[in-house]
Amino acid sequence: MKGMRSSWFKRLRVSEGVVLCVLALAVPLGLGVPLAYTATEAPAGFDDLTNGFTTQATFDLDRDVFDEFEVIDDGLGPVYNAQACRECHQNPVSGANAQFTELRAGHLSGSTFVNAPGGSLINDRAIDARIQERVPGTEDIVVDRAALNTLGDGFVEAIADSTFTTIRNSQPSGMKGEIVIVPIAESPGFTRVGRFGWKDQHGSLLSFSADAYVNEMGITSPLQPNENTSMGNSVAAFDGVADPEEAPTPANPFGPDVEFFARFMRATKAPPRDTVVAATADSIAGSNIFNSIGCQHCHRTSITTAPNGTVFNGSGAGKFAIGPFLGDKIIHPYSDFLMHDVGTGDGILQNGPATTRNKMRTMVLWGVRTRSRLMHDNFNVHRNTAILRHTNEAEPVIQNYIFLSTTQKNQLITFLSSL
Secondary structure (H helix, E strand, C coil): CCCCCCCCCHEEEEEEHCCCCCCCCCCCCCCCCCCCCCCECEECCCCCCCCCCCHHHHHHHHHHHHHCCCHHHCCCEEEEECCCCHHCCCCCCCCEECCCCEEEEHHHHHHEECCCCCCCCCCCCCCCCHHCCCCCCCCCCCEEEECCCCCHHHHHHHHCCCHHHHHHHHHCCCCCCCCCCEECCCCCEEEEEEEEEEEECEEEEEHHHHHHHHHHHHEECEEECCCCCCCCCCCCCCCCCCCCCCCCCCCCCHHHHHHHHHHHHHCCCCCCHHHHCCHHHHHHHHHHHHHHHHHCCCCCCCECCCCCEEECCCEEEEEEECCCCCCCCEEEECCCCCCCCCCCCCCCCCCCCHCCCEEEEEECCCCCCCCHHHHHHHEEECCCHHHHHCHHHHHHHHHHHCCCHHHHHHHHHHHHCHH
């Protein structure tokens, strides 16, 4: 266990549990017709309130851990990017968007992507100047990668794999997204459709949490027990805390903090609309234009989560049951969560096949009004230039946009300003 963090607060947290509400089997009615369940709107709000997945008291404690700053005695680093989850996810509340970017690098050997020494992620911070990472001169693919919103990700996790297949099959020829199948770290041998990260590199929030903990803060856990290197060189001489630094407990076999991070995200509400702007005539007209020119093919306006009672990731410790607060919920992420080549790919290959190197996950537009910088690299600051940056698979849509009148373009941008 971490020395400084074996406090009464931590011990209290470890003793807590989450009761997942699992739907009983539907009892047939007299005529043999199963009970029907109607999907309802997912709760939305920037109000620091639980969506019902946990109690408010548990949600507040989980948010405290999400916000907590790591220090060297906790195992911070030795190479890292941030000291707390909220450093990358905090605008306007914990878990939301931020202007933070991470640095990735690599090069091509022929047509094969090769990571920079030690991996494509170049950590911007170190606990000792001697192990500070940098981009070697051999690496000519160098990109910034924006931090992502995590609010509402519990609903995203609750989307059935088959839903992504249905979405892909419904898209026009030449615009069909690519599905990436990824392993589930907490359930060895199981896979899911990737949906988290710019490269769809994770299919569960536990897997994502453990990955972010080690890669962004340098803290190892049972799901990610190995420290990162500094440009491929061991940092063991600078690491005074035994691995895994986030040690398992009987109540939290994947590490308390990792499980608390995932539980916090599962309990967050989705980013809300700006209801004042959304009700304006220009925003309503812009929404219709958004759909009519084809943006909705990839920026899906509505997705329904898996039915209440659905179980993912097997029957072991990593099993996740969709309860009533996440199941049968209608969300409006304005994304298909699939990989597309819209001409902005960063050239970095991660979990997916080689075909995904120049593809990115469709940007999720809920909460986009809280972003001052846009696209996967935060390069654009105007919505118009971000739209015009799209090409390749998105070219037919962009041509439709170009031929809109100035008034129509402004209406579409007003609509985006309501999200």
